[in-house]
Amino acid sequence: MVRARPRISDVARLAGVSTATVSRALSNPSMVTAETRATVAAAVKATGYRLNLTARNLRHSRTGGVLALVPNLANPFFSQILSGIAGVLGPAGYNLLVADTRTSDPETLLAYAEPSRADGLIVLDGSLAAESLARVPLVEACEWIPGLQAPRVKIDNRAAAKLAIDHLVGLGHRRIGHVTGPTQNVLSIARLAGTHEALAEHGLTLPDSAIYHGDFGLQSGQEAARQWLVQDPNTRPSALFLASDEMACGLIGELHRQGLQVPRDLSVVGFDDIELIAHIAPPLTTIRQPRADLGRIAAESLLRLLSGEAAPEGDHILPVELVLRDSTAPWAD
Amino acid sequence: MVRARPRISDVARLAGVSTATVSRALSNPSMVTAETRATVAAAVKATGYRLNLTARNLRHSRTGGVLALVPNLANPFFSQILSGIAGVLGPAGYNLLVADTRTSDPETLLAYAEPSRADGLIVLDGSLAAESLARVPLVEACEWIPGLQAPRVKIDNRAAAKLAIDHLVGLGHRRIGHVTGPTQNVLSIARLAGTHEALAEHGLTLPDSAIYHGDFGLQSGQEAARQWLVQDPNTRPSALFLASDEMACGLIGELHRQGLQVPRDLSVVGFDDIELIAHIAPPLTTIRQPRADLGRIAAESLLRLLSGEAAPEGDHILPVELVLRDSTAPWAD
DNA sequence: CTGAAAGCGCTTACAG
DNA sequence: CTGAAAGCGCTTACAG
Structure with a gap:
């Protein structure tokens, strides 16, 4: 009984x-x-x-939960970020709720950003509509929604691109290409713009033929490799800066299958510094994002917001770092 | 105002x-x-x-949430599983809460498995104490807690080991080693036992010197490579079955750095089929686990439990598959 | 089909 | 320091 x-x-x-x-x-x-x-x-x-927490929460007019809106839960990129968030929220007595914004219909999404569902939001998807979120305290992390007034925790994507480009130029590369993320994505746009700017500072340009449109995923890196392979070896880029490590892996894998070598035939710089890429062949030179810190600081900012403190002024910019490994090499035309 | x-x-x-x-x-x-x-x-x-959902939940004596207890949120292995879980829970009107069992102290953990926090639990960590969970309906997924009575969604780890071993034996390997997961882990134990059994069926044995103790992580794969490298080339294994792809990556990376080639010098079979390993050099032969399905079915089982249906009889075993790529080769002594 | 009222299980301002 | 009572915002058995 x-x-x-x-x-x-x-x-x-x-x-x-x-x-x-x-x-x-x-x-x-x-x-x-x-x-x-x-x-x-x-x-x-x-x-x-x-x-009974529900009773207490009702009495306090709160939910005790914080909701992380993730563009794609299946993408391992977010694991470290979620881990950073969880590490802050748990000890503070908040539940961490997660939802996948890509697999939810707009109706459901609206219901998510609901004061009775979570006390606050950590928004990791820059493609959401600002209006649908406005009812709940929130911080943006990694990505951001143009026009939305909220504390942001992010990296300087343009500066990151500059690190990559400066490195390649320093190695003697003059024809440098870029593999982008999804066209509309704020990160893609910032990294592409940063690439343009950094090249310009060296008196170089980024012709359309050296821009390969990807989506951060493995397949699109492979696709970029195929496009590059059919270009004229004398004019195509001798080095590529890619907006994600996953794409870099896909690209290198395809190049290998076609009998080419990195960095001998092409220098490659990735983005993110996901764990595995230090162990592939060749170990990938990349831009390190402090993913756990991004999550941690976003969670801390939100807690501050929830406790009624004034929203921090300006964006919180975390440092990035160029991690030198073996996928880039000197070049002389 | x-x-x-x-x-x-x-x-x-x-x-x-x-x-x-x-x-x-x-x-x-x-x-x-x-x-x-x-x-x-x-x-x-x-x-x-x-x-107001909190009010409705109080009235209904429910929380509207399901909590996933993850051993390590930072581990990308769980992204697909969480994605599978989220895909079922969201449409069913449940919130998905996640907590990291490794970074939570036992006190906090006890508070998690709390009927007023979640209506049900999806337990992905086989090292938790059964007593601390008993108060809430739950299902176990991937891992399981010996002695705990609950629906389980898992793969047949022994059969998986047999797939790997049969493949290697079929290629002519006779000295086959195994890199384990964490010693106490139920998956490690099952995969090691499966390796023993499968080898025995072929009249082969697994000597202690061919058992390398890892922890599923990259570093421990690297460490296994170092141990293997210092063993006598004439008696050490010519093929290794590893309990995770991450370890296989770490191992192959280290072998490359030491100037050895996979599969020429050593055949390697991994476990999990994480996305990236199809694109490394060499593309890894591995055992595929249906991670999203594991999450999906675990969530569906829990929903059934919560709706008052009888708990399913026996474990729900999902099929695994040997994915042949390029990290294994024939061997003749 | 609709309403008045009790109750889900807490917390807290008020009074003593 | 402690208690009686109101109230957080819903839902539902009961009555009409």
Whole structure:
């Protein structure tokens, strides 16, 4: 037979006090005498009482949860970020809810950004509509929604592109190409713009023929390789900066299959520094994003927002770093 | 000025009906007349009313959430699984909560498996204490907790090991080694046992010197490579079956750095079929686990449990598959 | 079909 | 320091 969960009134009855006193003894011990505290503690133990969080949340007009809106949960890129978020939210007493924005229909999405579902949002998808989110406190992380007023935690994507380009130019490359992320994506746009700018500083240009349109995924890196392979070896890029490591892997894999070598035939710089790419052949030179830190700081910013502190001024920009490995080599025409 | 959220009573007043009628019109439309329905709908629109889920949940004595207990959120292995879970839970109206069991202290962990926090649990960590979970409906996925009575969704790890070993034996290998996962892990144990069994069927054995103790991570694969490298080339394994693709990557990377080639010098079979390893050099032969399906089916089983259906009999075993790529080659001593 | 009222299980301002 | 009571915002058995 299933006994119903004990409620606070069960504890009160057993302890011979009011429910108010039990509540105080539990959540504000200093408000009751040591003796009361002990009596209540004994009654709690005897009944096996555990606080009903839903009831407390209703009373406090809060949900106790924070929702992370992830563009694609299946993408390993987000694991570290979620881990960083969870590491902050858990100890702070918040539940971490996650939802995949790509696989949810707009209706569902609207229902997600709902004050009764989560106390706050961590938005990792820059393609969402600002209006649908406006009802809940939120911070943006990694990506951002143009026009949306909210604290942002991100990297300087243009500066990152400059690191990559400067490195390649320093190695003697003059024909440098770029493999983009999804066309509309804010990161893609920033990284492409940064590539243009950095090349310009060196008196170089990025012709359309050296721009390969990808989507951050493996397949599109492979596709970029195929496009590059059919271009004139004398005029095609001698080096490629890719907007993600995954695409770089796809590209290198395809090049290998076609009998070409990286970096001998093509220098490659990736983006993200996902764990595996230090161990592939060749180990990939890339731009490191502090993914766990991005998650951690986004969560901390949101907690500050929820506790009523003033929203931080300006964006929170985290440093990136060029990690030199073996996928780039000097070049002389 | 901040206007409080409208409540159901605001809608009722405007519509000139009782709160009960509003509630019915919203969650059980067929219980009210079409006219009432229209009046209520208009009042909802006019007030901008949205249901407070916490209140409804309290009333229904449920939380509306399902908690996934993940051993390590930072591990990309779980992204696809979470994605599979989210794909089922979202449409069913449940929130997906996630928590990292490794970074949570036992106290916190106990508080997680709390009926007032989640209606059900999807347990992905086989190292948790059965007692701490017993209070909430749950299913186990991938890993399992010995002694815990709960529906399990998993693969046949022994059969998977047999696929790998049969393949290697078929190529002529006689000295076959195994790189394990963490010693206490149920998957490690099953895969090691499966390796023993499969070798025995071919009249072969797995000497201690051919067992390398890893932890599923990249570094430990690298470490296994170092151990193998210092063993006598004439007696050390000519082929290795590893309990994870990550370890296989770490191992191959280290072998390359030492000037050895896979599969020329060593045949390698991994486990999991994570996306990237199809694109490394050499593309890895491995055992494919249907990760998204594992998550999906675990979520479906839990929903069935929560809806009061009888728990399914026995474990739900999903098929694995040997994916042949280029990291294994014939061998003749 | 609809309404009045009780109740889900807490917390807290108020009074003593 | 403690208690009685109201209330967080819903839903539903009961009555009409």
